[in-house]
Amino acid sequence: MFKNIQKQLLLKYPLLWNTKFIPMVILGIIMNIIYFFIGYYDGTIDFTGEYSYGNNDDEVLGFGFILTAIILLIWFWFYVKNNSFKAFYIKSKNALFFEFLQILIIFVLFFNFYIIYKTGIQLHNRSYYSYEEAKKRCEILSLAEIFIDGSFESTELDSIKMGMIYKSKAKNDSVFEVCRDNEKIVTKDYVLFDNKKYDKYSLINRSSLKFEINSFKEDSISLIKLKRDVISNKSAVLNFMSTYLDLIKEHNLHTNLDANTWYNAVVKQPKLKNFALIFPYTYNVEKQKNKDYYINHYDYYYNNDEYVVRDKYIFDENYLNSSNVKYSKFYLEHILLRDKYGKISNAYSYRYFRLTEVLILNCVAFMLAILLFTFRISKLKKWFISIVIFGILAILFGILSNVFRKVDFLFPLLSLVSFIVFWIYLLFIMNRKSEKQFSEIAINICIWSIPMFIPFLYFFAEEVYRDYIYVYKPNVRDSIYRMFRDNVSLMFSLNFILSIVLIFFMSKTIRTWKGISEE
Known part of the structure; x- marks a missing residue:
């Protein structure tokens, strides 16, 4: 039965057969269901048991990522055996984008087991009482x-006694020394409750x-x-x-x-x-x-x-x-x-899960999907050279940013400039259409830059605006700066969607680029 399904997929839906999308989705769903029940079990509250000093999230994450890595490596082994793009197999104009989407869905499905696990814990915690x-x-x-x-509870400051201490010390000490002196902090030995005085160590002053x-x-x-x-x-x-x-x-x-x-x-x-x-x-x-x-x-x-x-x-x-x-x-x-x-x-x-957790896991899944996608469209040697160049640039920008002590400002600026340079070079090759030269390296780095461009631009603009406030408005709590700080999660969420859209258009560019001669 399984062989017949695979044969039908190969004949009618070769892309689904090549990516092993259906079995991987089924396996991913099973894994998430298992982790949901593990989380539900871990959400058991034993009222007569031990105290809860933390949880076993680290163990769940560690084992889960090891399991995910093993499954994805096995899948990768079968997936890379056939590559219709490099073999010039006849494909639809959007097939390359659909292949990326399938890779992304597989990675997202396997990387969100932790979110499902946390959901199971909280559902069980909530089930005890309404x-x-x-x-x-x-x-x-x-x-x-x-x-x-x-x-x-803390009682009110005793301003009279504080004033007496201030006067006695001000004769010999500076105002700074008096204000720094902890002895100046004197509180009243009573608390007012319903207009009656009670000792500050009475039951009335106990806190909940x-x-x-x-x-x-x-x-x-x-x-x-x-x-x-x-x-x-x-x-x-x-x-x-x-x-x-x-x-x-x-x-x-x-x-x-x-x-x-x-x-x-x-x-x-x-x-x-x-x-x-x-x-x-x-x-x-x-x-x-x-x-x-x-x-x-x-x-x-x-x-x-x-x-x-x-x-x-x-x-x-x-x-x-x-x-x-x-x-x-x-x-x-x-x-x-x-x-x-x-x-x-x-x-x-609290929510079943935090938005930052979802964004971190899905950003990792997205970057790995992009890395694998570029592996599919380029030669191994050029792909490896692209990684080396990307890493060297990142290290160089980090060193320069630390030397000038402007990490928050200089690193995103240099990264943005380098991305723009690679994009300009790629567009130049695409317009000339004479030979590829180093465009295979450029196209890899350009694809990797897609999910990074908006965050780097966002943090660079935030840093520039913060410097503007410190110089020109040092005493103002500016609403625009608060907007930057409060909308980081929203920015990453929109960036995730926009990056998929940009890769859709990029897949068309890659298809055109494939037709350019090597020399």
Whole structure:
């Protein structure tokens, strides 16, 4: 059956047969489907498992690109065996462009497995809870920080004390020395909340945690409401704590608290000070119980440029007492819960993939497709010479740009000038039509320059305009310069489309160039 399909393709669609387009597309689709399910599996959230300190993206990328390279090399071996262009086989006027399109589609299909993988991860992350439910749960975890181990908000600057320090130091020190002195930064030892003063280390000045799924405005409103309940509505606070503890129980996590114990430990009326610090991990658990559960559960902390493994569950009193912060005997597995819901929050807050990732992968695929396309239309010796010349020019332009300390300006300028020179030479050969001379090298470099011309022109114009602002408008934040900085992704997206269009017209030029005599 496969031989019959190949025979029919050879007779009716020789281009598809030559590029092995159909089997490669099928193989590419299968590979992407496999990576989608790998991503979906990796998107599993184990609420009782280990903390997430990064992911295995590097391993996925590494193995995926090795697999892609092996498949494409095998395909390349069969693809280069037959070359109708060099054999002067009868072809339609657009066949060369269609061949490039097929090469490009194959490369794009095999290079976007990582995007499919990331999509699978986020789809699984989102599948645990609906957007509204995830938002509600993340808000509960965010607000619970003030009752567990949340940080304190900064208070206002104490201008009176700062003024006294300034006066005392200004007699002997210069204004610069006084302003540089860290001692001048003095903050008030209280915070105003609903027109009442509270100590800056009181529960009222505790901050919540930010989840991306909740907006800053929503977080602020909810935090203010909860702090008002702390002051005057015990039942509301108890209800909130019960709701939080329900999440702990739902995910089979550990705590030695109930709502009433928790409330009595942290809400110390009327000043709301001297509250117990709730340990956000589990410790002092009887080691004989649930022993298997505690095996291979680790916490990682960063020390001297490396990650150090530390048992995150079973702490002893010596560890706790060695810290400057004295925790109480109460504990919650809050950090683990916060970590897992952080994944869900990020899955809803960010796109399945970033545009920059798509552009990088597809730009690599595009450049490789162009490189292979020029390999098909030129002799191996001339193709290799073209690469050497292109590389030498790039190194030379890099050296000159660094010597004159104008890399952002000089490198794109020199590249643009060299591209224009090669294009002028190619047009000269095409118009004269007497002999090819070095046009085979020129045509390779001209094709390679197509996806580079617009980005180099864009960055060169940006650099020129930035120099203009610094010289003539040093104090102005110019909207045109911001436009340059904010539209790089858009420029590359348009460049991708425009490059395909230009190669369409270039394929016609190549067809005409093929008819020029060698000598």
